[in-house]
Amino acid sequence: MAYKSRPTKPGAERSGVKPDVIITYVVPNDTESGLLEYLYAMMPERKRTTVKDFLRHNQVMVNDNITHQWDMPLSGGETIRINTTREWQTFSNPRLSIVYEDDDIIVVNKGYGLLSMGTDTKREGTAYSILRDWVKRNDPRSKLFIVHRLDQTTSGLMMFAKTLQAKEAMQYNWNNMVLERRYVAVIEGALEPAEGTIRSYLAENSAHEMYSVSDPSAGQLAITDYKTLRVRGAFSLVELQLATGRKNQIRVHMKEAGHPIVGDRRYGAQSSPIRRVALHAMTLRFVHPTTRRDMNFSTPIPDSFRRLV
Numbered sequence: 011m012a013y014k015s016r017p018t019k020p021g022a023e024r025s026g027v028k029p030d031v032i033i034t035y036v037v038p039n040d041t042e043s044g045l046l047e048y049l050y051a052m053m054p055e056r057k058r059t060t061v062k063d064f065l066r067h068n069q070v071m072v073n074d075n076i077t078h079q080w081d082m083p084l085s086g087g088e089t090i091r092i093n094t095t096r097e098w099q100t101f102s103n104p105r106l107s108i109v110y111e112d113d114d115i116i117v118v119n120k121g122y123g124l125l126s127m128g129t130d131t132k133r134e135g136t137a138y139s140i141l142r143d144w145v146k147r148n149d150p151r152s153k154l155f156i157v158h159r160l161d162q163t164t165s166g167l168m169m170f171a172k173t174l175q176a177k178e179a180m181q182y183n184w185n186n187m188v189l190e191r192r193y194v195a196v197i198e199g200a201l202e203p204a205e206g207t208i209r210s211y212l213a214e215n216s217a218h219e220m221y222s223v224s225d226p227s228a229g230q231l232a233i234t235d236y237k238t239l240r241v242r243g244a245f246s247l248v249e250l251q252l253a254t255g256r257k258n259q260i261r262v263h264m265k266e267a268g269h270p271i272v273g274d275r276r277y278g279a280q281s282s283p284i285r286r287v288a289l290h291a292m293t294l295r296f297v298h299p300t301t302r303r304d305m306n307f308s309t310p311i312p313d314s315f316r317r318l319v
Contacts, residue, residue: 030095039086045072046080049092068097076100099147106140109167109307114176114300116141116154117169117307122286126159126168141170157181161258163274166193166291167307171299179299184255189304191252192293193260194239196315197269198281200246204238208263212256219276220258222266232256234263240319244281245272247311247319249292260289272318284314 035052043051049061049070064070065078071091072082076098084090101108105121118137120126125136133139138156145152155177160168171177180187210222211229223229233253240247246269250260261277264270270278272288279287295306 030093033092033094035090035092037084037086037088037090041084041086044081044083045070045077045090048084049090064092064094069093071098101144103140106137108144109309110305114173115169115171115298116145117167117294117305119309120160120165120168120291122165123162125162127156137168138170145172158184158255160291161261161287161289163287164193164289164291165312167294167309168291169294169296176299180296186297187299188255188294188296190293190295190306191255191291193250193252194290194292194311194315195248195250195260195264196272196288196318197246197248197264198244198272198279199269200241201236201238201248201267201269206236208232208234208236208267210263210266212259212262214257220256220262222262230254230256232259232263234260242319245318247315261287283318286314288315288318290315 033053035048037048041048046061046065049064050058053061062080065080068076068078069092070077071093072084073088074091105124107119108116109119110117118141120137125132127138128134128136138154142154145154153172153174155171155174157169157171157177157180160166169180171180210232211224211226212220212232213223213229214220222232231254235251235253237249238246239249248264252259258277261271261274265274265277270280273279273282273284274287274289275282290309290312292311293306293308295304297303298305
């Protein structure tokens with residue numbers, strides 16, 4: 011079984027961008043040959059040296075993994091994709107990894123210390139600029155849109171949109187589209203009770219710090235559900251789920267509960283044993299803005315957090 015696709019935007023040919031020509035095969039259940047022999051059989055019109063070159067030059071993927079192994083054993087149902095135009099491009103950045111990408115969205119795991127988006131003093135070297143360059147690699151007219159952001163001091167999962175329609179679908183209906191945002195943090199001390207909900211109204215002062223106010227008309231409602239996972243010595247590992255998504259919400263709620271997040275000097279922490287704010291966006295679940303599929307992504311608890319508790 012095979013088909014060819016040309017994943018390029020209308021008008022790309024006029025812009026001088028050569029479209030990718032991709033051949034896809036789904037391996038039948040009765041296949042007993044290795045990869046190269048299978049490709050020879052499926053592409054009899056091509057010279058054998060050409061088929062070998064596809065393998066040699068990073069143009070063959072098996073189940074979304076680039077391979078050069080000519081004798082790789084095949085199993086029924088595996089998907090083989092050959093980019094006959096150029097080698098497959100792979101994303102690589104020490105501070106950012108792509109967890110999922112399609113024509114509409116990109117989900118990434120952002121490293122600690124990396125800005126989500128540019129500021130007045132820093133435009134490049136942000137998660138946005140890194141991904142912008144990635145989506146423009148084949149077509150300079152490609153776009154990238156910010157849907158939400160993580161603090162520079164927070165690591166973990168966040169999403170970008172590749173079309174204006176996807177961005178607007180997420181942002182205009184955020185509370186219904188985002189099904190779950192779960193974080194993990196190491197805090198100073200231990201919460202009492204060990205599990206519960208914190209509700210307050212958050213406002214921002216002239217120093218751009220958030221704080222709770224008693225007057226609902228003076229702030230925005232913020233709701234954080236928390237559950238203590240482990241306590242050891244002076245620290246606790248806590249799972250936190252956002253019912254609302256206010257600026258610095260978790261950091262403020264932990265400070266005002268008397269148990270600031272480890273390393274968060276801005277919001278009251280006294281210790282910084284791992285030299286970072288110990289807050290990580292662990293789970294992101296949402297409705298896909300185009301397909302309406304349930305998209306659910308999770309990352310492990312950082313090793314540095316586990317070592318503390």
